Amino acid sequence: MKTLSKLEKILESGKFAVTSECGPPRGVNPDVIRKKAELLRDAVDAINVTDNQTSVVRMSSIASCIILKQMGLEPIMQMVTRDRNRIAIQSDILGAAAHGINNMLCLSGDHQRFGDHQKAKNVYDLDSVQLIQTVRHMRDEGKFLSGEPLDGVPGMFIGAAENPFADPFEIRVPRVSKKISAGVEFIQTQCVYNLEKFEQWMDGIRARGLHKKVYILAGVTPFKSVGMARYMKTKVPGMDVPDELIERLKSVAKEKQADEGIALCIETIERLKKIEGVSGIHIMAIEWEEKVREIAEKSGLLPRPKV
Amino acid sequence: MPCTGKVDVIHMLRAFEAGVDGVYLVGCEEGNCHFLVGNLRARKRVERVKKILSSIGLESERLQMYNLSAGEGTRFVEIAKEMTEKIKNLGPSAIKLKKEKLENPA
Amino acid sequence: MIIGEGKPIQEILAMIADKKKILVVGCKGCVTVCSAGGQKEVEILSSTIRLAREKEDNPIEIREETLERQCDPEYLEQMRSYIDDYEAVVSLACGAGVQFTAEKYRRIPVYPGINTNFIGVTVEQGVWSERCQACGSCILHKTGGICPIARCSKSLLNGPCGGSSKGKCEIDPDVECGWQLIYDRLRELESLELFEEVVPIKDWSTGRDGGPRRIIREDLKS
Structure with a gap:
């Protein structure tokens, strides 16, 4: 120590x-x-x-x-x-x-x-x-x-x-290595929507054994609406929102979109938890902090350990 | 001028300085320049002078560029009439009026 | 070269509003090549000023000159015989030339006729682009010949940041990501190992941050 x-105590343990x-x-x-x-x-x-x-x-x-x-x-x-x-x-x-x-x-x-x-x-x-x-x-x-x-x-x-989703993709693993050489101890990633690409990035991380040198916390952000998803896709630099997520939000009634966004976020966490080398989750609920507990709860992340 | 491409920004400005009411450039049809892009360059320079005129509060319509071939005599007459009409409507240029006032103080 | 562009005419007219007799002086150096301050631009600016003043019934007398350079004392000296006949100078040189003219001739004001923008190159006729920020300590040998200080919007020495997308910078889809360019070039040169070297914290004192810079060459000094 x-x-x-x-945070260090939890990760170290x-x-x-x-x-x-x-x-x-x-x-x-x-x-x-x-x-x-x-x-x-x-x-x-x-x-x-x-x-x-x-x-x-x-x-x-x-x-x-x-x-x-x-x-x-x-x-x-x-x-x-x-x-x-x-x-x-x-x-x-x-x-x-x-x-x-x-x-x-x-x-x-x-x-x-x-x-x-x-x-x-x-x-x-x-x-x-x-x-x-x-x-x-x-x-x-x-x-x-x-x-x-x-x-x-x-x-x-x-x-x-x-940001595993920024370009050029090939340098996103070397860049983590560079940050490790500089002395970084934990990494929080950009919001993960494109799980396939994230897994590809994690493959690269594991191939170089970087997950043993740094704790990686995968970032997630729940969508409040299809409008927010579209905004993230088109207006926020370095964000990778696959079309099928937008389609999925679009397929439910407007008043149900927030719930669908939460459900989607929980599913994402479930998948992230299973990836070797992912040491934690970083939940960025933008101006929606009241939903974090629910997301953590339903993703089986509660109770938090006492250290 | 051997080609409108030879007309520079300063030539047009000097004409206005001399007190003319309007200037029009007649170049060959676009795509038919003997020097390939002379008339296209002229058009860009005309645009620049129009901007200069507007920036100091002179009417940019006093300057025009036309394209036509050497065989189109009647079209040339039409253009000359059109331009004369336009300038007449605009009236004498402010520069010309000031110059006259300076030369013949009442 | 140093790239500049003409100031808006209204700005220049405001500077010389109370002057009746001015000198417009161009420079045959960089600003001629980037069409901001050479002989042609001296003629165009002078003519525009005369037209504007004539229109306001407030004519102005202008002498038009273009010096070899305004950043060398011997060329500035050429104005000595006539400059005192004028109430002001509008200089179409870069900021260095404007200042040097003002330093040499202290009796009358010297006004800038152009904005000095950057050290750059002619990408094509009519298009110029920045390449160098004169930091005083070149690292181009480590970055594939592409300067991250001038080309990255954040001047990151260990880029790219998370805002690089499809080769473009987060600030504008028309701006190339400097670090994407560096990466591509290092790959072409088969020198990608350079990318993983942490570029150390920079000594900015060789740049503007060390105060106005000076170079003294004893071997050349008279």
Whole structure:
């Protein structure tokens, strides 16, 4: 055990992990995030807190993580390299560690073109792979990037994202290997809809033995409607939604589509659980946190282990 | 001009600077340029000058490009009439009026 | 070369609104090749300004010149004999040329007539594209001759990100994914092992982030 992370404990003990996520509010009210997080209590092991996702300004991930921590929950602080240079990154890592945050997800972040501040200048002093290196260096070497020693070390369990459905497909396994070389300990994937392609990717992961070097949590997102499925397919970059899923949602009455979306999500989890090398599930119910417990329950993921 | 392809942006602008009310370029039929793309280039330059004229508040209709073959005398007459009519409707160019005022102060 | 494009005419007209006698100066370097600031563009801009001012009943006198380069002192010197006759200069050089002109002639204002965009190439007649961001520490030998800093929208050194789709960047289906290009090229060169090397955290101090840069060559200095 390298950290005090509950997520690390669960994964290290060989148990199947479940995580979910919360998007912070577009305002100053902490009750918004408290309400969302409360819905996830005991339904998941740890909760990702997004960092200005899709480049839309929200309450900071670090502040929201502190709120979760105060509630006795286990946050995974997402951090993008889009908005901070290495000075701010290291400083925020120290601050998060001081507040007892033990998990971090290292991301490059969506380009600001998608957000509400398209005229912004992006930073990208580091990329996501280098962010992994940075946290690892601070934690294991006890040093800043400058080489100067730091007082105490941030006990972060280090994660990253990977999108098995982005192009070019051939590099999606090598890219995981690259992140492992940089020091990543867990991977949360993009939402899996195309199971065949995901299995193909996992074959590649196992062929290189990477599943033994990193914990892979497969991402799922339930569809609320056929409209959402179509939007994900056509508008969200790097998303692979097979036509038959859209057909299936279309085949049921509009008021039943949400239930069908949940059913579909549960079936997906059932299949993901059986794939060798998948160590957990990451349920991203976008603005639908109240459904996470039901999904976890019906997928046989409850109760969550006490560690 | 040996070809409309030889007409440059500045030639058209200078004509307007000199105070003309309208300019039209007559090139060969598209696809029949002796120099292959001379008339196509001319059309692009005409478009650029039209944009310039609009950007400073002058009527872009004062500039036109036509394509016809050397054998089409009657069509040429029609075009000349059409253009004259158009310019008459637009009235004298603002540049010409200012120039006249400058040369013959009341 | 340095690629630029003409500023909107209304922006230029606003700069010179109170001037009666100006100098429009082009540059025969990069901006001539990309048709933004050479002799032709000097003529067109000057003519447009005269037309606009004539129309407003506020004529302006313009001298048109095009220097060999505006980034070398010896060519700028050529304006010494007449520049004092004018109230302002509109320079059609890149940002470097505009500034150098202003540095050499301090009595009158020097205005930019073009926007300087990037260091790039002529893809075809009328189409230019960015290739280099002058970071001061070239890594093209590791990336198949394709620069991730200039070509990836996030300047990722270990790309591509999850937004690469069918060879295109997530920001725009018309933008090629720089890392897809790198991958394709490394494969052609049978050097895919380079892809798995983690590119270390970059020293950006050789770039703009180290402050205005200077190169001094003692062997060439007078």
